[in-house]
Amino acid sequence: MPRSRPERVVVIGAGPAGLTAALTLAERGVAVTVLERGAAIGGLAGTTTFKGRAGTYRFDYGGHRFITHNESLLKLVEELLGDDLLTAQRRSVIRLGGRVYEYPLSLANLVKNAPAGMMAGVARDLGAMAMKRERRTGDSFANWIESRFGRTLYRTFFEGYTRKLWGIEPDDLSADWAEQRISLVDLREVARLLLPGAGKGPRTYARSYRYPRHGFGVIFERLAARLERAGASLHAGVTVTGLAARDGQIHAVETDDGAFACDAVISTVPLPAMVRLTGGESRLRFRGLRFFNMAMAVENVSPFTWQYLSDPDMIATRLQEPKRRSPEMAPPGMSSLMLEIPCDPGDDLWTMTDDALFPRIAADLERLGIDPALATGEMFSVRAPNAYPLMAIGYEAERQRAFTHLARFENLVQCGRQGTFRYVFTDAAMEMGQMAGEALIAGDDRRAAIHDHRNERTVIETESIA
Structure with missing residues (x-):
C-alpha cells in the first residue's frame, strides 16, 4: 500500500466497483481520476x-x-434513485423440450410437469444417492451437480446447457461456480422436506428485488454524477496502455490520451489483461x-x-x-x-x-x-x-499466480468482477470498491480480503434484504 494516505488516485474502469471505489475516496477528500475505455459508464451494469x-x-x-x-449499500442506492x-x-422458468419448469427447480413442479420416464430416473437416483459421498475438494461441476441432483436431472437440465454456456465440457468446469449460483442443491433434502413436519423449506433465490425505473445502468449514471459533484474527474473513451512505476510504486497510468500521475491505482481491468499489461502471462480467460x-x-x-x-x-x-x-x-x-x-x-x-x-x-x-x-x-x-x-478446473492456482505477479506493485489494488476473476453480484462488486478505497485511506494492505470477498459457499442471493 502507499506509504501514507494518497493524495491522487487513478481508478481504472467506470463499472460498479470502480465508481464505488472512486466515491469512497472522493468523499474523503482524495483527488480521484476515473479512466473508462468505453464511451459510457456502468460497464456490464450499464x-x-x-x-x-x-x-x-x-x-x-x-x-x-x-x-x-448490506444496509448501507442499499441506503446509498435508495439515495441515488429516490422514487x-x-x-x-x-x-x-426453464424451457426444455417444449415444457416449462419452475426456476429454481422444485421436486413438486417436476412431478407435475416432467415426462414419466424422467421422474422414474429421478426416483432411481434418489434411491442410489444415499450411498454417494459429498463433493470432494477440486471436484468438477459435473460431479458436484450429479452428487446432489442425481444423474437424470444432471443429464436433462444441466449437461447440455452448461456446455452451451461455457463452451467447455462440464467435466472440465470447476464446481466453485455452482456453489454460489445453484439453489436447491440436494435432492435428498428436497425429498425430506416433502414429508409431514419437515419444517422450513429449502433455500431458494430472492423473489423480490430493487430495480431502477429506466434501467439498471441509471444507478451508475447517478453515482457518476454524485462522484463529479464530489470533485472527481471522469474520462471516457480512454485506453490504458501501461503503468509507470519505480521501487514497487506506481506513479502514473499511461494511456492513449497521455499520462495521469497518481499515488495509487485501483483497477477493475480484467485480471489476465492486467497481468499481460504489466509484462506477465496468464492462462485465465x-x-x-x-x-x-x-x-x-x-x-x-x-x-x-x-x-x-x-x-x-x-x-x-x-x-x-x-x-x-x-x-x-x-x-x-x-x-x-x-x-x-x-x-x-x-x-x-x-x-x-x-x-x-x-x-x-x-x-x-x-x-x-x-x-x-x-x-x-x-x-x-x-x-x-x-x-x-471461465472457472475451468485448476483456475484457482492460475488466479493466485496472477495476484502474485501484480503484488510487486505495492499501491495497485484489483477489485470487481473482472478485476478479481470472480462471478459476483453487483452489490459484492460495489463492496469490493468500498473496501479498496478504505484500504488506501487507511494505508493497509487488504488486497487478499478484497480478492476473496463474498466467497462463502452458499447461494448468496438468499441473503438479500432488498
Missing part, C-alpha cells in the same frame, strides 16, 4: 437506450437486479456474450422475467423481456426481447450480422411459442468479451 419508431427502448447488459444484505427505484418480483436486442409489436410477450433455454440446440441461454422489470423499458403498447448468446470474439455467432442471425433466432422463438412476426425489424447487438470468468 443500460443501452434505443430510439425506435414507437419510442424509447432500454436494454441492460444481461439480467440485472439489485439485491443485497425511481422500484420493487419488482422475479418470475423465471473469460466467456463472452452477445446480447441480441429486438423490439416487439405486442404489449406483453410473456409473464416471465427471463427464461432459461436448456435445449442445447437453441443458440441462446436466456431469453429476457426487459418490461417485466420496469414498464418504462419499452414504449406504451410495445415490448422487447433480449437473447443472451454465449460466444467468444471471432466465433461465427460473435461476428455474424444481426440480419444473418435473426432467422435462427426466429426459429427458436417459434419453438418457444413466440410469434417472430411480432418483431418490428428493429434490432441490434451488444457484445461483452469478458462477461463471465
Whole structure:
C-alpha cells in the first residue's frame, strides 16, 4: 500500500466497483481520476437506450437486479434513485423440450410437469444417492451437480446447457461456480422436506428485488454524477496502455490520451489483461456474450422475467423481456426481447450480422411459442468479451499466480468482477470498491480480503434484504 494516505488516485474502469471505489475516496477528500475505455459508464451494469419508431427502448447488459444484505449499500442506492427505484418480483422458468419448469427447480413442479420416464430416473437416483459421498475438494461441476441432483436431472437440465454456456465440457468446469449460483442443491433434502413436519423449506433465490425505473445502468449514471459533484474527474473513451512505476510504486497510468500521475491505482481491468499489461502471462480467460436486442409489436410477450433455454440446440441461454422489470423499458403498447448468446470474439455467432442471425433466432422463438412476426425489424447487438470468468478446473492456482505477479506493485489494488476473476453480484462488486478505497485511506494492505470477498459457499442471493 502507499506509504501514507494518497493524495491522487487513478481508478481504472467506470463499472460498479470502480465508481464505488472512486466515491469512497472522493468523499474523503482524495483527488480521484476515473479512466473508462468505453464511451459510457456502468460497464456490464450499464443500460443501452434505443430510439425506435414507437419510442424509447432500454436494454441492460444481461439480467440485472439489485439485491443485497448490506444496509448501507442499499441506503446509498435508495439515495441515488429516490422514487425511481422500484420493487419488482422475479418470475423465471426453464424451457426444455417444449415444457416449462419452475426456476429454481422444485421436486413438486417436476412431478407435475416432467415426462414419466424422467421422474422414474429421478426416483432411481434418489434411491442410489444415499450411498454417494459429498463433493470432494477440486471436484468438477459435473460431479458436484450429479452428487446432489442425481444423474437424470444432471443429464436433462444441466449437461447440455452448461456446455452451451461455457463452451467447455462440464467435466472440465470447476464446481466453485455452482456453489454460489445453484439453489436447491440436494435432492435428498428436497425429498425430506416433502414429508409431514419437515419444517422450513429449502433455500431458494430472492423473489423480490430493487430495480431502477429506466434501467439498471441509471444507478451508475447517478453515482457518476454524485462522484463529479464530489470533485472527481471522469474520462471516457480512454485506453490504458501501461503503468509507470519505480521501487514497487506506481506513479502514473499511461494511456492513449497521455499520462495521469497518481499515488495509487485501483483497477477493475480484467485480471489476465492486467497481468499481460504489466509484462506477465496468464492462462485465465473469460466467456463472452452477445446480447441480441429486438423490439416487439405486442404489449406483453410473456409473464416471465427471463427464461432459461436448456435445449442445447437453441443458440441462446436466456431469453429476457426487459418490461417485466420496469414498464418504462419499452414504449406504451410495445415490448422487447433480449437473447443472451454465449460466444467468444471471432466465433461465427460473435461476428455474424444481426440480419444473418435473426432467422435462427426466429426459429427458436417459434419453438418457444413466440410469434417472430411480432418483431418490428428493429434490432441490434451488444457484445461483452469478458462477461463471465471461465472457472475451468485448476483456475484457482492460475488466479493466485496472477495476484502474485501484480503484488510487486505495492499501491495497485484489483477489485470487481473482472478485476478479481470472480462471478459476483453487483452489490459484492460495489463492496469490493468500498473496501479498496478504505484500504488506501487507511494505508493497509487488504488486497487478499478484497480478492476473496463474498466467497462463502452458499447461494448468496438468499441473503438479500432488498
